[in-house]
Amino acid sequence: MTQNICLIIEYDGTRFVGWQVQPNGVSVQDVVEDALARLLGEAVRVTSSGRTDAGVHARGMAAQLRSPRQLPLKAYREGLNGLLPPDVAVREVREVDENFNVRFDAKGKWYRYTLYRSKVRSPLAARTSWHIRAPLSLPAMAEAAVFFVGHHDFSAFRTSGCAALTTERKIFSVTLSQEGDFLHVDVRGAGFLKNMVRVMVGTLVEVGLGKKKPRDVNLLLRGDLGAGRAGRTAPPQGLCLMEVWY
Amino acid sequence: MTQNICLIIEYDGTRFVGWQVQPNGVSVQDVVEDALARLLGEAVRVTSSGRTDAGVHARGMAAQLRSPRQLPLKAYREGLNGLLPPDVAVREVREVDENFNVRFDAKGKWYRYTLYRSKVRSPLAARTSWHIRAPLSLPAMAEAAVFFVGHHDFSAFRTSGCAALTTERKIFSVTLSQEGDFLHVDVRGAGFLKNMVRVMVGTLVEVGLGKKKPRDVNLLLRGDLGAGRAGRTAPPQGLCLMEVWY
Numbered sequence: 001m002t003q004n005i006c007l008i009i010e011y012d013g014t015r016f017v018g019w020q021v022q023p024n025g026v027s028v029q030d031v032v033e034d035a036l037a038r039l040l041g042e043a044v045r046v047t048s049s050g051r052t053d054a055g056v057h058a059r060g061m062a063a064q065l066r067s068p069r070q071l072p073l074k075a076y077r078e079g080l081n082g083l084l085p086p087d088v089a090v091r092e093v094r095e096v097d098e099n100f101n102v103r104f105d106a107k108g109k110w111y112r113y114t115l116y117r118s119k120v121r122s123p124l125a126a127r128t129s130w131h132i133r134a135p136l137s138l139p140a141m142a143e144a145a146v147f148f149v150g151h152h153d154f155s156a157f158r159t160s161g162c163a164a165l166t167t168e169r170k171i172f173s174v175t176l177s178q179e180g181d182f183l184h185v186d187v188r189g190a191g192f193l194k195n196m197v198r199v200m201v202g203t204l205v206e207v208g209l210g211k212k213k214p215r216d217v218n219l220l221l222r223g224d225l226g227a228g229r230a231g232r233t234a235p236p237q238g239l240c241l242m243e244v245w246y
Numbered sequence: 247m248t249q250n251i252c253l254i255i256e257y258d259g260t261r262f263v264g265w266q267v268q269p270n271g272v273s274v275q276d277v278v279e280d281a282l283a284r285l286l287g288e289a290v291r292v293t294s295s296g297r298t299d300a301g302v303h304a305r306g307m308a309a310q311l312r313s314p315r316q317l318p319l320k321a322y323r324e325g326l327n328g329l330l331p332p333d334v335a336v337r338e339v340r341e342v343d344e345n346f347n348v349r350f351d352a353k354g355k356w357y358r359y360t361l362y363r364s365k366v367r368s369p370l371a372a373r374t375s376w377h378i379r380a381p382l383s384l385p386a387m388a389e390a391a392v393f394f395v396g397h398h399d400f401s402a403f404r405t406s407g408c409a410a411l412t413t414e415r416k417i418f419s420v421t422l423s424q425e426g427d428f429l430h431v432d433v434r435g436a437g438f439l440k441n442m443v444r445v446m447v448g449t450l451v452e453v454g455l456g457k458k459k460p461r462d463v464n465l466l467l468r469g470d471l472g473a474g475r476a477g478r479t480a481p482p483q484g485l486c487l488m489e490v491w492y
Contacts, residue, residue, distance in 0.1 A: 128370065
């Protein structure tokens with residue numbers, strides 16, 4: 001008897017090369033598989049709802065494994081949290097259906113990007129936000145954000161190395177919210193291209209700085225401005241994968 | 247002509263041995279004095295409103311220097327922030343009166359201690375909070391907190407090595423506030439003994455866990471329970487010096 005297990009994982013991505021195993025450093029997947037091997041007594045592979053890049057954080061990464069043992073769900077959570085390093089933890093453990101597929105059954109994802117708006121950088125916020133010194137026009141950013149919502153061709157909003165076969169994606173919502181000096185950009189969508197949220201946020205910031213007009217987002221989505229005309233890719237530490245829905 | 251300068255400094259205390267220069271590692275004072283030496287072209291000593299322990303953070307540490315040069319205040323802020331490491335920044339620069347003394351002129355300080363209340367630890371909150379797994383009774387903690395307010399002998403609420411000549415201190419307020427799974431304990435007072443806030447919080451947590459009664463705080467302050475009967479010292483990473491008033 002095996003168990004089909006889904007783990008909801010939180011991590012501080014600062015020191016990792018990303019979620020996925022890479023030859024050039026430690027990945028989150030590495031430390032999760034190490035902890036599982038110690039808990040279960042044999043090597044187990046995990047698959048995930050998707051990847052996150054180096055330096056990107058997660059509150060709710062979903063990962064799946066076929067466990068060779070039958071354990072109470074609490075034993076996975078507490079056992080793994082005792083074995084994982086301080087910057088990775090299992091928040092929740094679910095036993096899922098035989099046919100569950102953590103990647104293809106995902107209905108949507110919520111990413112949060114955090115900007116820190118201040119003349120002076122903040123050491124306590126440096127690991128989890130992008131510092132923007134110059135004033136940002138929130139009305140312009142909000143106007144631009146609306147264009148992203150819906151079903152569009154996002155080929156202008158990805159970075160090189162994106163191997164996706166199709167570039168159409170559906171975005172459910174893009175919401176801006178302020179919390180003191182922080183500005184959160186919450187993006188919910190059915191799927192994402194490589195670095196798509198970071199290019200979207202980089203473009204919104206250029207709109208906020210007045211370097212682009214809100215309607216440029218519309219032109220980029222319609223292919224009327226050409227790829228390469230989107231904003232810069234926002235740095236990784238501001239991004240957090242908050243939740244994956246099934 | 248020299249300038250009497252007061253710096254308001256933010257830092258992530260994780261990697262430092264504390265504010266003050268120590269033989270056994272890097273202090274915040276070290277990196278501030280290094281940056282000043284590079285900015286001003288000669289060694290300059292800074293004095294501060296007080297010390298913080300290894301691992302304790304600050305949003306508003308106040309530090310003073312006698313600058314050998316006459317610079318616009320903005321040049322100190324921007325120059326130092328370009329020279330300081332990512333985990334230390336100067337938030338504000340003030341030119342102060344000839345007789346200003348950053349230590350003895352302080353009218354009060356605000357410390358914030360952050361607890362993270364959850365069955366599961368949080369990697370993203372681990373550097374800046376104390377994780378408490380078991381349920382805490384907030385009414386009991388709030389009842390206990392009231393006893394701290396006012397002028398009391400805090401000799402039961404300090405740790406060994408405290409060299410203060412007197413142990414009476416005045417606390418203006420102790421406020422509990424919730425923010426999601428976080429519980430903030432804000433302590434404002436005229437002065438503090440060594441580790442005083444951390445022992446106060448450790449004691450409040452024991453009250454919250456039911457290991458102590460709220461009135462035990464009163465007995466400890468009156469000397470009726472004996473030193474050594476206060477709670478454990480809360481770990482450093484939950485503590486942040488928010489502000490010093492003049």
